[in-house]
Amino acid sequence: MRHWLQLPLAAIILALSLMLDGCMQQPAASNHASANILQLFNWNNYIAPETVQHFETLCDCHVEQDYFSDNEEMLAKLAAGASGYDLIVPTGNAMDTLIRQGVLVPLDKSLLPNLKNIHPAYLKTQFDPNNKYSVPYAYTLTLLGFNTNKIRELGLPVDTWALIFEPEYLKKIKGRVTVLDSPRELMAAALLYLGYAANDQDEAHWNQAKELIIRAKPYWAAFSNTSYIREIAIGDLWVVHGYSNDLFQAALDAKKTGRPFTIDYAIPKQGAVMSLDSMVLHKSGKHPDLAHQFINFMLDGKNSAELTNLIGSGNPNTAAKPYIRPELVHNTVIFPDDGTLSRLAMITDLNHQQRRVLSRIWTEIKLR
Secondary structure: OOOHHHOOHHHHHHHHHHHHOOOOOOOOOOOHHHHOEEEEEEEOOOOOHHHHHHHHHHHOOEEEEEEEOOHHHHHHHHHOOOOOOOEEOOEHHHHHHHHHHOOEEOOOHHHOHHHHHEOHHHOOOOOOOOOOOOEEEEEEEEEEEEEHHHHHHHOOOOOOOHHHHOHHHHOOOOOOEEEOOOHHHHHHHHHHHOOOOOOOOOHHHHHHHHHHHHHHHHHOOEEOOOOHHHHHHHOOOOEEEEEHHHHHHHHHHHHHOOOOOOEEEEOOOOOEEEEEEEEEEEOOOOOHHHHHHHHHHHOOHHHHHHHHHHHOOEOOEHHHHHHOOHHHHOOOOOOOOHHHHOOEEOOOOOOHHHHHHHHHHHHHHHHO
């Protein structure tokens, strides 16, 4: 190998620029197609196409993606034998499961100089206290979305979970409200409204939350994880329990199509759930070096900003702010201030017995 000092100045500059951008060119390989393919298992629409293209060009590689719609689906596919993924983007409570199963590869942080860009508030989480396995990617908040015009007309509050649980409010929006089809998310909202923690594991409190949900259920149009985005954007729904990036998209859609109303969203005063998605290396992956390059590339502020600008996702990367549209930077859902952060909780994993209890409660909720 030639010494750096023997290289032409232009070559040195090129190599340094690639290192700073998070990726060094892969060495030539006889089987290039297989050697330089990064297998990414991700949420749908959770990376900007131009970001993928930039990485592929920079690293002379190809990114292949498989998608999952929720953490349960991702875990089920892996349990059924899906393998070969270099990188996965799970949420915190699924991280608990993956770590416990021993299927993740520890990170080599010497290959991740851009890790310094992550805000300390999103590091050292309960599921991975030393960030041995995970690097924060993006986050969403679970909150209330609403048709501003209708809510103002009806005189309803938007700063409390009472909006989806109390009959005095629900009778004014009956059939025009949906909640997430997720036992952890809906139970967390009910527990918070009752004054408990989102991760409260007292079965008596779970039963109180169950009764609260069952009382409100006749007023709801549906349990929905996806269709609510379009329905609130076209005016069929007036209130939804949903994800911040979905509601960001619904608000954009309503504006683009010239609807005579606006869509907004708010964090209830009782608190809300934050779902932090992280990049992790799976032990079945064949290209850990390329995976580290991708992580460091995504930790670059400009590259990280492209996802927030695309879908309005929360961004834990402080270096991304200069590249994010100003109206998003000033949105406290995308960049929560310290006061807002103190009211947010990440859902933690449950043990086997707790899952059985929750499954029974959820079945009762759906059947009654």
